[in-house]
Every structure is written in C-alpha cells, then in structure tokens.
Amino acid sequence: MIAVAIAWGVPLILSLIAGRAFGEFQDRPFLLDLSVWARFVIAIAAFILSETLVEKALRLKLIQLKPLLAPSARPAAAAAVVTALRRRDSGLAEAVCLLIAVIATLFTLWNLSNVAQSAWAVNTQDGARSLLPAGWWCLLVSSPMLYFLFLRGLWRHLVWAMLLGQLARPEMKLAVSHPDKNAGLGFMGDYPNAYTLFVFGVSCIPGAAVAYHINDSGLSLQAYSAIMAAWLVLVLIVVASPLLVFRAPLAKLKRSTLAQTGTQATHYFRRSEDKILGSASSEDTPPDPADSLADPTKIYDAAKKLSVLLLNRSAIIPVCTAALLPLVAGSATMFPFKEIWSVAKKLLLL
Secondary structure (H helix, E strand, C coil), X not given: CHHHHHXXXXXXXXXXXXXXXXXXXXXXXXXXXXXXXXXXXHHXXXXXXXXXXXXXXXXXXXXXXXXXXXXXXXXXHHHHHHHXXXXXXXXXXXXXHHHHHHHXXXXXXXXHHHCCCCCCCEEEECCEEEECHHHHHHHHHHHHHHHHHHHHHHHHHHHHHHHHHHHCCCCECCXXXXXXXXXXXXXXXXXXXXXXXXXXXXXXXXXXHHHHHHHXXXXXXXXXXXXXXXXXXXXXXXXXXXXXXXXXXXXXXXXXXXXXXXHHHHHHHHHHHXXXXXXXXXXXXXXXXXXXXXXXXXXXXXXXXXXXXXXXXXXXXXXXXXXXXXXXXXXXXXXCHHHHHHHHHHHHCC
C-alpha cells in the first residue's frame, strides 16, 4: 500500500492540482490512463506481493527435493542453498538493479519526443513538449521503483535457476517406475505457477500498451493472436527454462535403465524359453536361470515412457492464464470477447 501510494498516489495528487486527472479518454488523463494503472498500481503491487508467495512455493519444492538427493550429496546441496540465499539478499545485486532502473528512466527522458502523449504527464505547446510535475515524479520515482522491483524479481529467479543447476549435478535417488513418469521429479514441473502473480503484473504492462495501439492504429485478430502466442512462449521460456537442468540426469537414467533391463530381459526370456522348450543351455548359463532372474518387463516399459522434460502443460495453466489474461482484456474493446477468448484457450492447450 505504501509503495502504490508513493508511485501512484503522489502523481494523482499532482494531476488533480494541475487539473489533468480527468478528461477525454483519447487525451489519456491520469485516472483514465491504462498504462498508469497497469504500471504503478497492478504491476508494483503484484511484484511486491509475489515475493512472499514465490519464496514459500520454492521452499516447499526444496523440501520435496531433499529426499531424492543421495545422502553424500546433501551437505553440498545445503551449501548451495546457503549460497543462493546470500545471492538473493545481495546488496550489490540490488544496487545493480537500481542502476539499470535509473538508466532505463533516463532513456525515457531522452526519448521524450517519441513517447506517446499523456495529458497528465506531458504539456505540448508550440510543438515543444515538457514534463509536468506528475510526469517528473513518475520519471524520477515511480518508474525507477517499477523497474527495480521487476529486475529484482528477475534476479531472484536467476538465483533459483542457478540453485537448481547445482542441485541437479549430484547423484539423485530416482525411481524409473515412479507413477509421475518423471522418476519422482514430477512435482517440480508445476513450480512456474509460483510466479503467477509476478507474471500477471508484468503482462498488464504490454496489455495496456497493446490496447492503446489497437485503439490508435488498429490491429487484425490474426496479428494480435501472433502477439499473444509470442508473449506466452517468451514467458514460458523465462519462467520454466530452469527445469531443463534435470533433462541430463533423467536422460542418463533412461539410457542406463533401458540398457540394463534390455540385457536382463534378453537373458530372462531366453532362459525361460530354453526351460520351456527343453533346449540345451549354454555353458555360461547357470541352472534354473528363470528362477534366479526377475522379469524386467515393467521397469523396461516404465523407462521407455519416462519423460526427460518436467514441463507439463496441464500443470502450468495458472501461469499461462496470468500471461494471457491482460492481453485478452486489452483487446476486449476492439475484438469480440468470444473470438479473442477462443484464441487464448487454443494457446493454453498448445
């Protein structure tokens, strides 16, 4: 509430004093500017609220992952977690995020002549454009706060990705025949949902921008569908790519299990056939071999079905919906809701 009051409440007061808070929609007065609501209310609130939700969800995943680590690997895993916590709270990392945020806002000031005009932020007179007090506040305070919170969220996600990379290296106690078809790692596949609120906050920003673009210059439904698809793919790449670190150990497990059970199956069924048909056993075959070997068929079949990718489309519906919902809302005034929602549902089922 304090952050939103600083980022949104102060420029609202300044806009009221300047008489720029109300007006025609096309002039983008403060209270009718979609980008203001998206950036300084929804996004900032979502970024702050999501921090606690992400921490709790990822901590739960670590608790579930611990039993799958070999006892010899647990000290190194604990050290990796401590390192990750130190990186998460790094003052240097936050200083870098703040510096980038300031540079981004300075670029906005330098590019003022190309920025879409907002009646509450920019005053145009005789072709010259100058910032009003509310515009200066958003440039110097609100925008850096927004960019900083966004970059800090990305940094913490990068820390999580590096931690998973370290935890995936040691030998893990995985079960090929586990019913999740991921050798027991299936629970990791839905961790991107921890970022649902963060993704929603980010998606509101391009959603508002696209809404204005549609209103100003128009856009076909096909082009807008392509934008939605590209945005969804980008979000999934950023949020879910850390899961790829488990691909190598799962692929290694699948290969070794198929090789071992394949060889064992050959011996098992050959010896069983020899016993049934009364064929002579080879010299290197012990007596009654069918009784000394277990049938490896189930494990072999389970290994063939083992998926080396943990990303499950049905498990990440919440984060995908959060990515698309602001874009659907942003186009509601231009396209029939039924048509745009039909496109969104198709994308969610990709």
